[in-house]
Amino acid sequence: MKHPSIALAMQPSRTEHVLPAATLRRLSELGDLLDTQPLQRFDDDRARRVLAETEILITGWGSPYVGREVLAAAPRLRLIAHAAGTVKGIVDEQVFDAGIAVTHAAEANSIPVAEFTLAAIIFAGKHVFRFRDLYVTERNRDRTHAMQRLAIGNYRRTVGIVGASRIGRRVIELLRPFEYRVLLFDPTLDATEAKSLGTEKVDLPTLLQQSDIVSLHAPSLPSTRHMIGSRELSLMKDGATLINTARGALIDEAALLATLHTGRIEAIIDVTDPEIPEKASGFYDLPNVFLTPHIAGAVGLERGRLGDMAADEIERFVKGEPLRYQIQRRDLALIA
The missing domain is CATH 3.40.50.720 (NAD(P)-binding Rossmann-like Domain)
Structure with a gap:
């Protein structure tokens, strides 16, 4: 795949530092970054325009749910790279049925x-x-x-x-x-x-x-x-x-x-x-x-690892290499 179209979907107030300027530049080198401003909903005109071109979707905390309607609006979608931990509550099982690869940054x-x-x-x-x-x-x-x-x-x-x-x-x-x-x-x-x-x-x-x-x-x-x-x-x-x-x-x-x-x-x-x-x-x-208020996971600058891991996976995908952190449908019953 050459220069795939990349879109972002996450809540900026919850994902500051996940995609700093250096990571966005790297993503722009890996593909065509459709919009540096993340989608926060999938049902408005901007989202429909972006999704129609999207081949790689980077999700994160606060991302809207990726279900049947999104799949219909994003016919070119091939990869969802979740720049956070669990994909439960973000990715519908129909995504796996559609043959779309899903990876996450739980390791980070x-x-x-x-x-x-x-x-x-x-x-x-x-x-x-x-x-x-x-x-x-x-x-x-x-x-x-x-x-x-x-x-x-x-x-x-x-x-x-x-x-x-x-x-x-x-x-x-x-x-x-x-x-x-x-x-x-x-x-x-x-x-x-x-x-x-x-x-x-x-x-x-x-x-x-x-x-x-x-x-x-x-x-x-x-x-x-x-x-x-x-x-x-x-x-x-x-x-x-x-x-x-x-x-x-x-x-x-x-x-x-x-x-x-x-x-x-x-x-x-x-x-x-x-x-x-x-x-x-x-x-x-x-x-x-x-x-403590659920702070053991990535906070502040630690969140940069999440974006880096998503970018690493996208680079492997673009090069046709195996994904390191791919999730299969059967994994949903076991992951947190």
Whole structure:
């Protein structure tokens, strides 16, 4: 394919830094960039004119849904390069039926999530947030000095990884330089595969019972909804920390809040279900919760990786090379 026509569809306010000037110049060299201003809807005159010529569509956060009507309006469409993570809610299954290639930048988004998780694990092991709160509140070091004698820190601690997903594997890789024992629960892997990752394969109850820190990296599927509930939380060690940078629906949040109210465990929570907890939620106020507003994934300049990965895939497509991150229809049932 020579000089394919390229269009953009995403919400500019949510995708700043995804396609900086240098990336747009690169795209212009790979094809004919129809409009540097992304489409935010597919049902107006501008969209209809652009879609009629589009062979490659770059989507991102806030993109309108690509379904039957878009396919009819874009008869030349051959590739959708999603400059973000999951394509669920963006791309209809009819796109795959039409033989249109779909690729995504989830690999790029996994890097900051894994980095965030590594930082969370290290801070959790050292009880950094508890030290911070006591020091700021009391403005002396009496209690924080005494805490240093507790069985805390990161030397020979046990970290439990739930899910050998793209992000889960990257977290495991980042943990290798440290002296952690790493347990892994993932029913899709056998013991040999788990060992090759540098982990010990265990069942979920064993992981929860033995881990000082538990980090969730499973996809949000009907089978994984509320996989961490009252029973699972009761198995966790006193003083253990639960980290969730995956999807809020993995946890029965009522059960988690009830457990957190006892003070028995701690939690670092970046994702919730619903996405924004109600204003009266204990997630905001409990001293043993460190809550962040879904920032583990790409923010700010980190978003540039998303655009770069989409451009890399487009370059492969133009050259007739295999796509590195292509999604097949069958993958939809397994991805987050």
